[in-house]
Amino acid sequence: MAIRIPMSSPDIGDTEVQAVVETLRTPTLSIGPRLEAFERAAAAVAGVTWGVGVNSGTSGLHLCMIAAGVGDGDLVITTPFSFIASANCVLYERGIPVFVDVDPATGNIDPHLAASAADDLTRGGVAADRWLPPVLRGAHRSAGRLRALLPVHAFGQPADMDPLLDTARNHDLALIEDACEAIGAAYKGRPAGSLGDAAVFAFYPNKQITTGEGGMIVTNREPWAHLFRSLRNQGRDVFDGWLNHTRLGYNYRLDELSAALGLAQVQRLDALLAKRARVAAWYNERLTDIELIATPRIAPTTTHMSWFVYVVRILPPAQRDTVVRLLAERGIPSRPYFTPIHLQPFYRERFGYRGGEFPVTEHLGAVSLALPFSSVMTEAQVDVVCEALYDAVQRSVPLSAPGGIER
């Protein structure tokens, strides 16, 4: 019988099950000791002082935009090669995500482009115009202030942070790391999550560790940590009574069951990441130097990769979308990852993107393919995927293409 291979899988052991069941037997299912312990453990992973648990990575990013002072029309420089939440969080505060293209090797934001954009946007006028979304060009005088840089550590690989930190310093910008895909990664020996003013990890079930739904903001900025605690808890301040609300807040709390699960998972983080690295190595062994397939590129600045997904590139004349279909016919899931944010229907409609604006991102969006990946995947399953992939890639080459095969 063929083995069914899922796209991703959580890695839940007896310790996790026991931790959740024990929590269920206590009277405290929200705002309790498990959240505090999980926050301390997550902050330690990032090497920072404060962790603030929230109910998703997206809500964590939203709160970071508030802390960064993003308001009406304010600009935030970020990447279009990401999951949509990393740009949506700017819109929640009525700001404008200013996309810059990415490094073709890693798919992470190109720090040189980010620096040029920051220079031009600060200067304003015509220079600023070309960085703005199409519908806002010519309206630059009404644009708000440039407030923040929001790099994303795509696929578990840190963005090139040192030049981004220089840009943030030069222009007095907040630097928020979207580390939703990168818990446990390191950049030049420094942990993801410790590199900017604040960072966010996410714990959806496909992530390196999961809480079901959940996220964690990590920061060294004490006033921000207090602000995050208030904002996630309906705007209550520490000294407020239950029905006093100092500011507009949200219910972004992480419950105790999720926190108990997260704590048990984060205590196994090193082992879980090592298992993921082993699966990535099995894929690399089988796919490196295979015609029409390019394996993931790890930058020299990435001193520790936190494998979130295993994403290959399907090179022309092979056809990525045909490969997806042929794999699916054999029961093997795969995903185009990422679909560029500016090409999502909502962004096209609202900001006037048509395609062609960010060529590197669009190229990566057209050729990237995430393969089934998790810490519980076996070498035999990797074999099955790779065999099917070799075949699908060859069969996807149109007969008319140079090098197209007879069939």
Ligand SMILES: Cc1ncc(COP(=O)(O)O)c(C=O)c1O
């Ligand atoms: C890069 C990136 N940013 C943000 C998020 C949002 O996290 P969540 O799904 O927990 O809201 C994710 C998760 O999928 C992500 O991959």
